[in-house]
Amino acid sequence: MSNDFPKLHNAMWPGVVGKGTQPGEEPPLSLDRMLDLTTAAQSHDQAFDGVDLFLYLPHLDPAASESALRAMADGIQQRGLAIGSLVAPVWPGTVGDSAMGDEAARHQFLQAVELACRVAQVFDATGVRTSGVVRIDSAEFGVDKWRSDPKANTRKIADTFREAGRIAADAGQRLAAEGEICWAGMHSWKDMLDLLEEVDMPNTVGFQADLAHTYLYLLGYNAPEHALLSPDYTEEEFYSAYAEMVSKLRPWTMDFHVAQNDGQVKGAGSHDKTGKHCPPDDPNGKLDIVRCASYWLEGAKERGIQHICWDGCMFPNEVLENPSTWGSVLTTMIQVREAHGWN
Template sequence: MANAFPKLHNAAWPGMVGKGGTEPGADPVISQDRMIELTANASVDGVTFDGIDLFLSLPHTDLDSTDDDLKKLAEKVGSKGLVIGSLVAPIWGGGGAFGTEEDRKNYLSALTKSCAIGKKLNDIGIRKYGIIRIDTANSPANFAKDPIENQKRNIATIKEAARIAESFGEKLAIEGEICWGGMHGWKSLLELLEGVGHPQTVGIQADMAHTLLFMLGYNAEEDALVPKGFNWEKDAFDKGYKALTDKLRPWVKDFHVAQNDATAFGSGSHDKTGRHCPVDDKNGKLDIPYHAGFWLRDNNKQHIDIKHMCWDGCMFPNSAMEQPETWNKILGAMNAVREKHGWN
């Protein structure tokens, strides 16, 4: 019998992240309606996407959406046979979690509005699982100017964010990505999580593309979990990847299936981070179903603190995203993960 969990979701934000820039050749934003349509149309051997995860920012979803706006959103998603899962809180635009008092106030205001939207979508019935995604919203370079004080500010801000989330019945997942100050290496990420001290509420979003660079020590050489001279030998790769996932798996609140060629890439205003590659990219380093199991299984037991997993195709060119075959291949890979590691 086919596994029912985790549910398979696509993400809407790849239609926005790195898009709409003013530089020559920049891809335009892909509308939320189009991202929903591309998601709903994908199908492989009778398997379809179960839902979509959303970015709470215009031109997709207004953070100040009215109740009527959210009802219309729910109707639009539901009419395609999909549900809504995780939501990305738009906490950028200032100094973030370790910025000024005004920066931190704005950060928490955006978080509060995001949690309120999550609860309303739950009440409508279109959302039954998922988290609110956050990060520190400031760069490793700025963090490095005063790492001890800045980490204290990160911890204080996200502790308050945890209390806000709990008041709405929400959970928070800090994006496991090297481009955010104070969590740019796995050691600093664990320091942040342990300092916040709300493990039932605050964890990580583990993205297979982004987290791979933690293992390599890309922004924190002292965190490398592979030997010097490492050249993707399978044994050394698996040993390093297991060490990384064993450290971070207990904190996973949200999981993204992805492929990575082990290079870093940024687009528009987005700092460099793990590159998302097509499922079948010839330079991809991950055996997707196999390496997903490092996250989803602990000593051969399912890690079931998630109800769904998502594909994140950020910074894919629009020419690829507009091709139905792109989404069919992604869906096929995600279903292979579920069949290998899922549950009923």
């Protein structure tokens, strides 16, 4: 019997993140186009169950009226898709600002979380969204400023996250902090763990694990002192280090992204350098996706995870527009569910 859970979602933000209108930037792909590509994907007579959304223009206005949000939800549901996790627009230049910033910046960060929770509530009320989190990060690009006083700056981010957690709890939502090497205070597995423990709201503020990003945690790209692997590691050394890292972060993990990484660090548009996402069958991919997913999905049902999401952030438009990309992605997602899912 095939497993029913976790449901399989596709991320919509690869159509926006790293795209733009400046010279050398690729144009964004609209939400409708990303939805078209998602609904067209088929593998073994199965399709994607839903999508995770980026709550910012040009995909979605986080301050949109309730009627506009309900119309969007209806349109997605009519395509046979659910809505899952939502990315809050917490960064400078969107609604928010740095969680490590001054009082005004931190207020902007919290306003972005509040708007995201409002959108989540509207989607929940329509019935199109029954699982997922609101994703956040420190919205502090790079780690140089954080390094000026690591303990104090982690404490400041934690204070902001704790207040954001109260906003989320009041709205019936959970927040997941994305583990990614470009976000200050979250740029290594150890710093991420220290931050979550400082926040100390395990039922409300947790971790979002992404296979591509957490791979670079192992190598200590932005925190060599916390590296668990040398670049010339063996397979045995890799899985020993992987088990060690995941054992620390898995109890906090509320949201999980399936992805591939080729070991490179990439940036595009206004997005700072981070782990490079690759197609699942990339010949330079470093990860056995199905095996690595097993470490994160152990106990996932008990942690409230009902869906997993493919993340192809900063894929070139040529790759996004290729139907074979989505067939390959969906095949990999199905393999993960069959190996580690449940009914």
